[in-house]
Amino acid sequence: MKDYIIRGTAANNQIRAFASTTRNLVEEVKNIHNTSPIATAALGRLMTAAGMMGTMMKGTKDLLTLQIKCDGPIKGLTVTADPNANVKGYVINPDVMLPPSDKGKLDVGKALGLGVLSVIRDMGLREPYIGQTHLVSGEIAEDLTYYFVTSDQVPSSVALGVLMNKDNTVKHAGGFIIQLMPNTDEEVIDRLQEKLSNIKPITQLLDEGKTPEDILEEILGDFGLEIMENTETKYSCNCSIERVTKAVASIGRKDIEEIIKEGKPIEVNCHFCGKNYVLEIDELGKML
Structure with missing residues (x-):
């Protein structure tokens, strides 16, 4: 099955949402860079987010770059995406290995440590737009949630996940971004917060066989979800x-x-x- 991103709206356009499945994309980047499981998880999360954020851009030649500079053993990551969800990326230390977290999961937060997340949008102007925030957890989804709220002033919920097999192949990868539009009704906000607080982890949803459509339906089905667009996302390098x-x-x-x-x-x-x-x-x- 091809990787893809869906875009939808809900609550009479008061909510916009994106969801994606990216297993093939993350498997390809793992094979290109021969990344360890924890490096695959970190890079896969950032690339999944970049693909969804790339489709938010309007100009056909716009380019999004997500860059993390950090003091953890992974040292840093760089990912780019265009409006057609063509994504590429690399990690500075692809061999990083760490013990599992207290929850028995890949400890991406410890691999990143302290650092800065930069979101660079090149829209063909004289200078690109650059927004920066400090990493709040190093788990990437939380860091992007914090970025959207503090830098873009868009209340958002970001979930990203990469589930690895024991043979270091990618079993599942994907995520979602839910955002509130200006002047959203308080009732809608309260209901959405309640819904998001009870949602299962994204890797669990993917492991249950849920598609991006299923995931958005589970979160926003009661809000009148409308799927507007379906975009294939893939690894693509334009070097020559x-x-x-x-x-x-x-x-x-x-x-x-x-x-x-x-x-x-x-x-x-x-x-x-x-x-x-x-x-x-x-x-x-x-x-x-």
Whole structure:
């Protein structure tokens, strides 16, 4: 089954909601970066969120980047997404290993530790919009919930989860984002809070075979849920030899001349997909 994201509204457009299933996406990034279970869980959660947040953007060339810089052993993560839910990402330390948490689960919060979450929206303007908050738990869903409230002033509930098999394959991955629109009735707010307080963990819902539609129906079915859009989400890296050539050219004529004198080709590795590009001496000469 393909990974996808659904977008819906409820309570006469007072609530907007997103839900996704991302098992294939997270499995692919695990295989690309050979991540440990805890790194897979952290990166998978952030990529799931990025896919849903990417579909919130309006411009076809808009780009969303979620970046976490932290002092935990995972050291940091970077994920990007576009409005079509094409997502890519990497983790600085893919080999991080830690004992399970007190609840017997992957301890993503301890892997991240203290740090800063940056949400960068490049909408083709002179400068991108950058919002930042400190990590409140390192569990990523709570950190994004806090970001939406404090930086975007949008009351939100974010749930993200990655469930791993014992053989280090991804069993389930997905999440949801529920947001209140301005001037939402207090009665709607109270009813939604009550509903969310009793919802099962997202990995449990996915393990029970619930689809994104089922999950939103369980939360918002009593609010007149309407599904508006279904978008496929997938891992997609847009690196190319042309982009690499442009990046190398930007280092300047003097440095390129020095490299040519050494007589060795340049090898460039893409952080996101791991692909290697080699620029031979004659190609560097053409740049000059």
